[in-house]
Amino acid sequence: MENNSIFKRKSIRKYLDKDISDDDIKTILSAGMQAPSAFNTQPWTFIVVSDKELISKLSNMSKYSKCAAYANRLILTMVDLEKVPLTRAWFTQDMSACTENILIEATELGIGSVWLGLYPDSKRIEFVSNLFDLPKNIVPFSLVALGYPTMEYESESRYDESKVHYNGF
Numbered sequence: 001m002e003n004n005s006i007f008k009r010k011s012i013r014k015y016l017d018k019d020i021s022d023d024d025i026k027t028i029l030s031a032g033m034q035a036p037s038a039f040n041t042q043p044w045t046f047i048v049v050s051d052k053e054l055i056s057k058l059s060n061m062s063k064y065s066k067c068a069a070y071a072n073r074l075i076l077t078m079v080d081l082e083k084v085p086l087t088r089a090w091f092t093q094d095m096s097a098c099t100e101n102i103l104i105e106a107t108e109l110g111i112g113s114v115w116l117g118l119y120p121d122s123k124r125i126e127f128v129s130n131l132f133d134l135p136k137n138i139v140p141f142s143l144v145a146l147g148y149p150t151m152e153y154e155s156e157s158r159y160d161e162s163k164v165h166y167n168g169f
């Protein structure tokens with residue numbers, strides 16, 4: 001298997017009590033902002049959460065986000081609907097590319113991460129929008145929990161030749 005951060009990345013849900021530097025957070029955000037976006041609208045905006053009380057509140061976003069309670073930082077990605085074309089057809093792809101870049105750059109820096117599903121679950125969107133009192137045009141998209149992993153981990157290749165078709169299905 002290739003030995004780079006795309007292949008190494010794995011969801012990490014347990015973290016050391018060790019601070020992530022502001023420089024590393026900036027590098028991770030910068031990777032997110034480097035993502036491709038339809039019409040190059042770059043419709044993303046972010047909240048970096050380090051406040052322990054807010055981290056704890058956000059971990060209650062859903063029963064699947066409890067692991068966030070032990071994260072050192074959370075990055076909330078949000079889409080600015082004023083920046084996307086009227087059809088709004090593409091922004092989920094823009095934001096997914098942005099979120100994946102965040103995960104990969106975190107891996108590159110030795111920082112564990114997990115994508116906590118938010119959009120398009122209306123209850124989770126409402127929960128996060130209310131918590132931060134977000135304006136109507138700003139819609140939360142994904143929550144990424146970040147922290148140094150508690151143990152070494154290995155990823156397995158998922159390459160499956162049966163899923164690949166050449167010149168036709």
Ligand SMILES: Cc1cc2nc3c(=O)[nH]c(=O)nc-3n(C[C@H](O)[C@H](O)[C@H](O)COP(=O)(O)O)c2cc1C
Pocket residue numbers: 009010011012013062064065067114115116117118
């Ligand atoms: C859109 C999306 C939503 C996800 N939501 C959650 C979540 O709410 N809680 C969680 O623990 N993991 C969540 N995950 C992580 C997946 O469970 C994980 O990526 C998958 O099991 C594959 O494992 P890996 O990331 O280690 O390769 C989510 C991943 C994606 C792409």
